[in-house]
Amino acid sequence: MAVYTEVTDEALEAFLADYDIGTLVAFRGIAEGVENSNYSLRTTGGDFILTLYEKRVNPAELPWFLGLMEHLAKHGLVCPQPVAGRDGSALRGLCGRRAAITTFLPGVWPRRVRQAHCGPVGSTLATLHTAGAGYAPRRPNALGPHSWPALLGRCRARADEVQTGLEWQLDAALATILETWPSGLPEGHIHADMFPDNVFFLEDRVSGVIDFYFAATDLLAYDVAVCLNAWCFEPDFSFNVTKSRALLAGYQSVRRLTAAEKAALPALCQGAAMRFLLTRLFDWLNTPPGALVTRKDPLEYLRRLRFHLSATDGGAYGL
């Protein structure tokens, strides 16, 4: 559920009066997403998404995210575009939150990933990486490898509540990951959260990418590793190398991976699995009973992590 802040009619009307997008026609909360409050908004001027940024997003970073979305769209990636108010500013205030209106994207995110999705996802990710090249401002990845020891530290005392032995497994895996973490790989702006619910399709073609609020400046191949985790495991957590091969081929049809990136793929995939394992574990241990958010099982990423720890080179991913 992703409506944390209820927007009153008066507040909405006053807010819309600062835009040139016509008058209100419809306004409904969107169930998807967990970080911010999202509403689908229809005016006489068209369809939009209204986002109220909730506490996990740092307001100071919002201009970076919105600027990236504008830059990417200008360079060939279909993604939501911030709509400016009459004063030229897209970032505004509503009901005590920072808020922005963005354009509506047609398309449907795949509830069940098929092989046919994976090539387009790969090529779209590479398009994002190449399109981002000219966007000068950088944003350090707050959830990059330097953050994982502290995150594990905050979960350590209660990790074994989730599964006996989890603490030492995570310690051992994290030590391995940080020891083998690559350096010197190509950097750029990454989406960092390109899961199926953030990629819209129409007839097996990508119609747009959404939710850039984890985007950061980091290793491009780490973003590939996030996608391999997100798109290439089956519901039983077996790794589908046919999907992986399709995703990597799609990626390389737009941007070739370097030899060093290919060699680092197991470590990067281990790291990506660790990142989602740790944030899920933290949320699992800290979500109060009765909260509106579905807790996601951290152990799903322990299963993925084990696969990546067994991978010795890019061959495990179909390279």
Place this chain on the structure above:
Amino acid sequence: MAVYTEVTDEALEAFLADYDIGTLVAFRGIAEGVENSNYSLRTTGGDFILTLYEKRVNPAELPWFLGLMEHLAKHGLVCPQPVAGRDGSALRGLCGRRAAITTFLPGVWPRRVRQAHCGPVGSTLATLHTAGAGYAPRRPNALGPHSWPALLGRCRARADEVQTGLEWQLDAALATILETWPSGLPEGHIHADMFPDNVFFLEDRVSGVIDFYFAATDLLAYDVAVCLNAWCFEPDFSFNVTKSRALLAGYQSVRRLTAAEKAALPALCQGAAMRFLLTRLFDWLNTPPGALVTRKDPLEYLRRLRFHLSATDGGAYGL
């Protein structure tokens, strides 16, 4: 949050192939609503709502609800219209649930009720009552007064967990309500749940009424009592008689209340408050921690109930 059943892309495509409404353009879960799973669905043919009926709805009663919605629309009430598949049937199966596509209604439900909403709500309710007159099939109100003792029985043992003394207060109030419950008042089809989130407005005019899945055949004035509970209390639970007067005047501009209905208003309002108090209390005591549904505070209806118990006649409501 109201997406309990995830619909896969393949299932949705196969489902839409049975309709003549074009191909899929967008599909997003809707956050509002608590009983069923609702999606906003856009096809090349227009905008629709896809509803999957969850366990609280009896599948055998769905034709009654859909038939009522069709009948009401033909007689002047704007409400969602079931869209039939190619075989002429609007009620179909999807992902193990009964499902139906209905038309999309423009409008916004008021997050904060203003006096200007209350007249239009009253006249819309009366339009619903008069429009329903020719719909022959009846549906007994499963949540009518006969159901309240059993509902209280299921909450009794734990009622005092919510507030000390709640059990005896409910016993005393329910006895009073059932003793004074009116008989012989005009009957018809009632919405029975016309809360602000089920009434859409555009510029202070009602643009449509949604969510007929509590509708039933019962005392028309009981539906008025539900609306007085839903629309005329302030956030501090004080009763706003100006709103009530506007709502009743709006109602009577379309359908006059009889003298007996007016006299019964305190009892009917007490009953309506008791009905929502009891279902909220039951849900409060039976919602597992971590469930996706926000529990609504039953005591808000104890506050309302106390007001209605103090009312001696229609004058308390501005009549």
